Amino acid sequence: MTRKHNFSAGPAALPQAVLARAQEEMLDWHGKGLSIMEMSHRSQEFVSVAETAEQDLRDLLDIPANYKVLFLQGGATSQFGMVPMNLLRGAATADYIDTGIWSGKAIEEAARYTRVGLVASSKAENYTRVPTQAELKLNPAAAYVHYTSNETIGGLEYDYVPETGEVPLVVDMSSDILARPIDVSRYGLIYAGAQKNIGPAGLTVVIVREGLLGNTLAGTPTMFDYKVHADADSMNNTPPTFAWYMTGLVFKWLKEQGGVEGIAKINARKAARLYAAIDGSDFYANPIAPANRSIMNVPFTLADSSLDKLFLERAEAAGLLNLKGHRSVGGMRASIYNAVSEESVDALIAFMQEFERTAG
Ligand SMILES: *Cc1c(COP(=O)(O)O)cnc(C)c1O
Numbered sequence: 001m002t003r004k005h006n007f008s009a010g011p012a013a014l015p016q017a018v019l020a021r022a023q024e025e026m027l028d029w030h031g032k033g034l035s036i037m038e039m040s041h042r043s044q045e046f047v048s049v050a051e052t053a054e055q056d057l058r059d060l061l062d063i064p065a066n067y068k069v070l071f072l073q074g075g076a077t078s079q080f081g082m083v084p085m086n087l088l089r090g091a092a093t094a095d096y097i098d099t100g101i102w103s104g105k106a107i108e109e110a111a112r113y114t115r116v117g118l119v120a121s122s123k124a125e126n127y128t129r130v131p132t133q134a135e136l137k138l139n140p141a142a143a144y145v146h147y148t149s150n151e152t153i154g155g156l157e158y159d160y161v162p163e164t165g166e167v168p169l170v171v172d173m174s175s176d177i178l179a180r181p182i183d184v185s186r187y188g189l190i191y192a193g194a195q196k197n198i199g200p201a202g203l204t205v206v207i208v209r210e211g212l213l214g215n216t217l218a219g220t221p222t223m224f225d226y227k228v229h230a231d232a233d234s235m236n237n238t239p240p241t242f243a244w245y246m247t248g249l250v251f252k253w254l255k256e257q258g259g260v261e262g263i264a265k266i267n268a269r270k271a272a273r274l275y276a277a278i279d280g281s282d283f284y285a286n287p288i289a290p291a292n293r294s295i296m297n298v299p300f301t302l303a304d305s306s307l308d309k310l311f312l313e314r315a316e317a318a319g320l321l322n323l324k325g326h327r328s329v330g331g332m333r334a335s336i337y338n339a340v341s342e343e344s345v346d347a348l349i350a351f352m353q354e355f356e357r358t359a360g
Helices: 016-025 044-061 075-087 101-110 226-231 241-256 259-279 305-317 342-359
Strands: 067-072 093-098 115-121 145-148 169-172 189-193 204-209 297-302 332-335
Touching: 016 241, 044 067, 044 241, 044 259, 067 226, 075 101, 075 169, 075 189, 075 204, 075 226, 093 101, 101 115, 101 145, 101 169, 204 226, 241 259, 259 297, 259 342, 297 305, 305 332, 305 342
Parallel strands: 093 115, 093 145, 145 169, 169 189
Antiparallel strands: 067 204, 189 204, 297 332
């Protein structure tokens, strides 16, 4: 068996050690004679898996006690609707910052429930940078301010946390949660689909300040009410038990890497080397303002786009998978989440240099 270098944007690479552990435990979890997938979510065994995963996430992100951690389904896309349903709390408007495709989708969904205040947008600059704090036209009457900390498709990441005063800050952190330390107390709510930087698809993590719960829009379905999930320890109905278990294994693995501080150093090295390789060549290019370049998703184009197909073919033959850029932007994209090793990034850089030499 050879594991290849996987640069998938999501569902994305998982740590090999986590997959191996799951394989070991697959048929007989901890000597119980059955797999974790075959147990009741209410069993003592699964409840301990669930609680350990939550505690490990609390440790990793230093989550304050007045925040609930929810393990939900429906992906980040469901959060686009759940956020306004739960957090409008009678206000007539909510503020959004537009930095690309994912923030755009969040805005579109929120507009079904409220008047959206567009605080700032970098659309006119083709989303090549993040609006600065000084550019944010914040409305103190807004229910909350929403932004997308990392635009997974554009490869654009905030280099600061917006300051919103008394107005709760909400972030879609789907593709850069756990990539570097954050101060959870700056946020009212953080959400992230698991399949980029947390675990397998099927699980969505929400971290929410308790005081924001319990005032949903009339008609909100029970399953879309955060308080219902908070009160039921995310077991109001059957949760995605296997994804939750796998996520718990990823959290343990992250702790072994020195936690979020440890992985942040590795992520910084990976991104710096890859961007340096792109910038050091006339053959490859990345359009994003250096301060706002994503450390997780690195899009790049070839100077001669007629070579794109050959690049992808040779990359695949060399064991480098999933480098095709998103259909909306074209070119290439290397997603280098936590589970993508420095060796994989170095293999990509060596391949790019070789390709430039032989095909350029
Ligand atoms: C992938 C992604 C989403 C959508 O996630 P789903 O789990 O497919 O709903 C939303 N926002 C960001 C930033 C993403 O990267």
